[in-house]
Amino acid sequence: MNSETTYLTDLAAVLWPCGGLLGPGDGALRRTARRNRGNQYLPVPNAHNPRVILPAHNRSAATRGITSFAQGHSLRERLRTLLLTGAFATGIAPLLLRDRLYVGAGPGIEHALATALDRELSIAIHVGPPRANRKPVLLLLTPGGRTIGYAKVAINDLTSRLVHAETRALRHLAEARLRDVTVPRLLYDGEWNGHPLLVQEALPVGDQTDRPTRHQLLRCVTQIVGLARVRERRLSASPYRRALDERIAKLGTRPEAAPLRAALHRLPDVSLxxxxxxxDLTRWNIASTARRAFVWDWERLAMDAPAGFDALHYDLNEAVQAGVHPGVHRWLDSGSRLLRDPLMAESGLREHVVSTVMALYLIDLATRYLQDRQAENGGGFAAVDDWLLPALEGLQERAAHEATHVTG
Structure with missing residues (x-):
């Protein structure tokens, strides 16, 4: 049993307290499951590398789950999605996929969600790659396969904090006015099996939406900045820097803490x-049309940060898709150009603070990764000493030069 199958059985214990067993789709385990009248789910592509968990005997729900959770950003991904949807639509998928997750017949997460929403439903589950904040995202479907919404269930302390944070964020966003940005409504929040649970509506994204253009991205970013009253402050006097300093201090004796603290205190004391x-604005959390952006996964919403962080985060995650080191090198230029766009000037961002904002973003991101122990949980991009600290050194020099050039 590898770490992923262990994760899968631990996850089953959260979602189905009656128990879950991994096994092949034939033999004694299957006969026992039939006698117990439990449900069967298919880990896809398999139990050693689960990315989605689909109902074995509900073609509509399984097919919808594949298309809803597919990233579809590359030809290979689109072909894989096409093959899987065809296999489930024709009913041959259970014959091709060997592994099964058998769950007992007692009350499970499906019953709890059906009771909370007062309607009959089926579920498909997105697991995703290993990382510290990995948690199951449940697609809620009518028995005929129509989308109802999405549920998130926490499985540990970190994901509990994030689920609670997203619940608070969605309540706040329900009162906010975003001219060109649509966010999901909170449908339910509570607990399941001692773990925080939230349900939110599904946004109307699909074939008519795509990744945002540069203009659409920056329009969205500036409107999110305006969720809080935009204030200009000197960096040294800002509550943001004090809070970031405290977060770095909580890293304790980790070797990365000292260079991060030194970098923060060496940045020019400019007004931001x-x-x-x-x-966490990335291609996986936003879709766009010419007129609107649809944005979800608000668990990291913060109300006091330098304007431009979301643009930098999106751009960095795009840049590293083809490789971390060359991607970061490109981002040092592309991120700078994004922050110099006239749309960002609407938020009060001036050209002589661009590198300071980029450096602050890297310090903030590194602190988050270290707090969440992302590198220890399989996040290669989170190895901050490998790429982030070297990039930060160059940004510090650029920041000092920009500030001196303006004030000198």
């Missing part, structure tokens, strides 16, 4: 606009 940021 501070507002809100989504905290």
């Amino acid at each position: 606009p501070f507002g809100a940021w989504h905290g």
Whole structure:
């Protein structure tokens, strides 16, 4: 049993307290499951590398789950999605996929969600790759396969904090006015099996939406910044820097803490606009049309950060898709160009603070990764001493030069 199958059985214990067993789709275990009248789920592509968990005997729900959770950003991903949807639509998928997750017949997460929403439903589950904040995202479907919404269930202390944070964020966003940005409504929050649970509506994204263009991205970013009253403050006097300093201090004796603290205190004391940021704006959390952006996964929403962080986060995650080191090198230029766009000037961001904002973003991101222990949980991009600290050194020099050039 590898770490992923262990994760899968631990996850089953959270979602189905009556128990879950991994096994092949034939033999004694299957006969026992039939006698117990439990449900069968298919870990896809297999139990050693689960990315989605689909109902074995509900073609509509399984097919919808594949298309809803597919990233579809590369030809290989689109072909894989096409093959899987065809296999489930024709009913041959259970014959091709060997592994099964058998769950007992007692009350499980499906019953709890059906009771909370007062309607009959089926579920498909997104597991995702290993990382510290990995948690199951449940697609809620009518028995015929129509989407109802999405549920998130916490499985540990970190994910509990994130589920609670997203619940608070969605309540706040329900009262906010975003001119061109649509966010999901909170449908339910509570607990399941001692773990925080939230349900949110599904946004109307699909074939008519795509990744945002540069203009659409920055339009969205500036509106998110405005969720909080934008204030201009000197960096040294800002509550943001004090809070970041405290977060670095909580890293204790980790070797990365000292260079991060030194980098923070060496940055020029320039005046910056501070507002809100989504905290994890990537291609996986946003879709766009010409007129609107649809944004979800608000668990990292913060109301006091330098304007421009979301643009930098999106751009960095795009840049590293083809490789971390060359991607970061490109981002040092592309991120700078994004922050110099006239749309960002609407948030009060001026050209002579661009490298300071980029450096602050890297310090903030490194602190988050270290707090969450992302590198220890399989996040290669989170190895901050490998790429982030070297990039930060160059940004410090650029920041000092920009500030001196303006004030000198």
